[in-house]
Amino acid sequence: MxxxxxxxxxxxxxxxxxxxxxxxxxxxxSLRLRSRRWLVKLADALVVNGRSAKEYIVDILNAxxxxxxxxxxxxxxxxxxxxxxxxxxx
Numbered sequence: 574m575x576x577x578x579x580x581x582x583x584x585x586x587x588x589x590x591x592x593x594x595x596x597x598x599x600x601x602x603s604l605r606l607r608s609r610r611w612l613v614k615l616a617d618a619l620v621v622n623g624r625s626a627k628e629y630i631v632d633i634l635n636a637x638x639x640x641x642x643x644x645x646x647x648x649x650x651x652x653x654x655x656x657x658x659x660x661x662x663x
Contacts, residue, residue, distance in 0.1 A: 585617045587617060588618075613634045619642070622643075624643065
């Protein structure tokens with residue numbers, strides 16, 4: 574839906590991809606691969622969670638590497654955040 578509205582409203586579309594594995598990303602399904610390649614081609618940027626996700630997007634879905642950004646999605650626990658802030662000097 575966002576891709577369709579991109580052209581109507583001039584939106585920028587960023588796809589966020591957590592990653593997958595050959596067993597669940599349907600690399601053997603030509604229909605899914607074609608539709609995912611189409612979405613990747615029309616997206617303005619892609620944010621992935623790790624090297625393997627970036628390799629899938631670039632190598633399998635043919636994304637332009639300069640539009641793919643590898644950033645961790647990890648969110649620390651509340652306990653870890655509190656521990657860090659207690660040890661920090663004012």
